[in-house]
Amino acid sequence: MNNHRLLHFLSSLTVISVGVAMLVGLSSDWGTPAASFAAFVLRLVTVIAAVAVFVGVFNLLAVHLGRLARSERGWPYSLLALLTAAGVIALRILDRAEVWSGDLEGEQMSARAFEAVQVSLESALAGLLVFFLVYAAYRLMRRQVTIWSVLFTLAVLVALVGWIPLEETSALADARDWLVRVPVSAGARGILIGVGLGTVAAGVRVLTGQDRSIRG
Amino acid sequence: MIDNSELIWVVVAITFAAMMTGRFIARRFTVRLRPIRAYETLPVLAADAVESAKRVHFSLGDSALGSASTVTALVSAEIAYRMSERLAISRQLPLLTLTSPMTLPLAQDTLRRAYLYRRTMDYYRSSTAVWYPPGLAFAAGAASLSADLDADSNILLGRFGTNLALLGESALRHSQTVIAHSDLLEGQAVAFAQAREVLLGEELYAGPAYLGGTALERGSVLAQDVLRWLVILGIIAVALQAI
Numbered sequence: 001m002n003n004h005r006l007l008h009f010l011s012s013l014t015v016i017s018v019g020v021a022m023l024v025g026l027s028s029d030w031g032t033p034a035a036s037f038a039a040f041v042l043r044l045v046t047v048i049a050a051v052a053v054f055v056g057v058f059n060l061l062a063v064h065l066g067r068l069a070r071s072e073r074g075w076p077y078s079l080l081a082l083l084t085a086a087g088v089i090a091l092r093i094l095d096r097a098e099v100w101s102g103d104l105e106g107e108q109m110s111a112r113a114f115e116a117v118q119v120s121l122e123s124a125l126a127g128l129l130v131f132f133l134v135y136a137a138y139r140l141m142r143r144q145v146t147i148w149s150v151l152f153t154l155a156v157l158v159a160l161v162g163w164i165p166l167e168e169t170s171a172l173a174d175a176r177d178w179l180v181r182v183p184v185s186a187g188a189r190g191i192l193i194g195v196g197l198g199t200v201a202a203g204v205r206v207l208t209g210q211d212r213s214i215r216g
Numbered sequence: 217m218i219d220n221s222e223l224i225w226v227v228v229a230i231t232f233a234a235m236m237t238g239r240f241i242a243r244r245f246t247v248r249l250r251p252i253r254a255y256e257t258l259p260v261l262a263a264d265a266v267e268s269a270k271r272v273h274f275s276l277g278d279s280a281l282g283s284a285s286t287v288t289a290l291v292s293a294e295i296a297y298r299m300s301e302r303l304a305i306s307r308q309l310p311l312l313t314l315t316s317p318m319t320l321p322l323a324q325d326t327l328r329r330a331y332l333y334r335r336t337m338d339y340y341r342s343s344t345a346v347w348y349p350p351g352l353a354f355a356a357g358a359a360s361l362s363a364d365l366d367a368d369s370n371i372l373l374g375r376f377g378t379n380l381a382l383l384g385e386s387a388l389r390h391s392q393t394v395i396a397h398s399d400l401l402e403g404q405a406v407a408f409a410q411a412r413e414v415l416l417g418e419e420l421y422a423g424p425a426y427l428g429g430t431a432l433e434r435g436s437v438l439a440q441d442v443l444r445w446l447v448i449l450g451i452i453a454v455a456l457q458a459i
Contacts, residue, residue, distance in 0.1 A: 023228070027221030045282045049318050056317030056347035063346050074364035118353070125352045125382065132381040136409035139388070152409065188401050191417040193447055195399045198421030199287045201440045204231045210432050211290060 012209035019207040061085060088113060134160070155179060227443075234442040238435025247434050254395050254413035255426035258295075261369045261393060262302040270368035272303060273311045275358055275383070276323065277398070278350055279374030280316030288399050289319050291421050292373040293326045298427040299371065300330030307339050311365060313358040314374075315350040355379035359386035369393035372411075373420060376403035384410030418444075 018041070025038025064078035072078075091110040094100070100107055137156045140149045161169055162176030205211050241247060265272045274296040279289035296312060303310050312323045323345035331340035346361065348354040359382055362370055370387045372380060376398040384406065387394045396407035397415035407414045415423075418440055425433040 023224070027224055049282055052317035052320065054317075056320055059317075059320055059343070059345075059347045063343050066343055072364065073366075074360065077360065077364075122352045125356070126378070129378050129381050132385045133406065133409060136381070136384070136406070140409055191401060191404060194417030194444070195288075197440050197443045197447065198291075198418030200227060200231050200443065201235065201436045202287045202291050202421045204228060204235060204439070205432065205436050206287065206290060207228075208232070208235075208432075210430075211294065 015211075016207065016209045023207070057085075155184075230446070231439050231443060234439035235432065235435045238438030239432045240435075241438065242431040242434040247438075249422070249426060249434065249437060252415070252419055252422070252426060254397075254415045254419070255423065257393075257395060257413050258299060258371070258427065259302065261371070261395070262299050265303060265308070265368040266306045268368060269306065269308055271308045271311055271365050272299065273313065273358070273362040273365070273367040273370045273392075274299070275370070275372045275376075276312070276314040276316075276319060276374040277354075277372065277376040277380070277403075278315050279319070279399070280314075281318045281322060283316070285375045285399060288374050288420070289316070289322065291423060293319075293322050295373055295420075295423040295427060296323075296371070297326045297330055298424065300327055301333055304330045304334035304336050304339070309339060309341060309344040311362065311367060312345045313348060313354070313361065314345070315348055315354045317347055320345060320347050352379050352382065355382035359383045362387065362392070363390045366390075367392055369395070372396040372398075372407070373415070373423075375399050376407070378402050378406055380406040381410065 021034065022038050022041060025034040025036075025041075028034040028038075061082065064081045067078040068075050068082065088110055091113060095108050095110050098106075100109065134156065137153045141153055143149075158172055158175050158179060162172040164172075202211075238247075261272065264270075274292075276289055276292045276296075279285040279292055281289055296310070300310050310327065312327060314320065314323055324342045327345060328337075328340055328342070331337050346358070348357040362383075363386055370383065370392050372383060372394065374397070376383075376396070377400055380396060380398060380403045384394050384396065388410065394411040395413045395415070396403075396411035397420045398404045398407055399417075399420070404414075404416065408416075422437045422440065424430075425437045
């Protein structure tokens, strides 16, 4: 019990002291000891972030290996993920070794594979998003008709129809422009200010060592 | 003229003072927070998941320690912890997905602490906190994993873009409940359209106060309100000055 309390005390002390030192450092003039300390800690974080990517990849591989070993539902996808990961790592190693010859000489095959698979897949999925959103608006109206769901659906309709390049819909295009410029802009700012205020309040809670996530 | 660094200290000082006053009030009087349906639903979802021996999928999205969304990640993890405390009596571990490898230890520790608290560490496995690469790859991976594990509900709190639509769509197809929030506008819009209950803007940061919060957490909700009114008064004053 005493060890636990000591751990709580030390972790709270570390968070408060580093947090306050960073706050002082980031608001100090460049070149002062406090600013140098803040810059040093930020560099440290960058290095840790780079190492953490390895941890992330290792975690992903471990999760899929586990699913494969236990033959959980969807294990073929896990197998595919593992084989793809191994393939891309192998390609990267071959790229670094500059083994490609002929037409492929000097090419980065891992980057090509990324462009060919990942980028095109992401673009295709991004294209589907608009249909998801329209369907979501339809479902929202089916689930519960409130003033807010009606407003949302009307805004979606005005925005979508307003994009149609026809003379007959020019009034809707103007309505769309007004919608984006006035109520959407005001609402967006309101939400962002709210997020900012929430961040400040929660940040001060962390700085005072009251956030439980920092304790052991 | 106040420069940025002075303004930061002024804001921190006002927030701290408001928070301490809020804590004082919360300790001596009964503070009634306005009802937020998402926070009323969360404990019910946890109870349903335990009773039906199903899993709950939490996602922190792109919120990450060491970035602009650090506080969002911490608060989302704290809400996941409060929920995991309730779920830790079951052998069905919650699933926690995210895109930031820096935040992975926080996610694992969040679940570990919940199982440690319930003294059910035998059930705990660190592999239920899962990292995916960011973007649509995350949405596709997390959605399929949640569907494969037959999760009862998806609680998506943190930083999401439009890729939230993929997660939401998959959840709705598999009859899973969705509770969502995003500190990005596009994600917030998708959350509003798809989620059964949505948390708007600053409501996420009040989460710990609603889920069995301490006096200080309830005090920080008061601090948020004080800051909000100061901003409103500031905007009105600037607008009047401009006329």
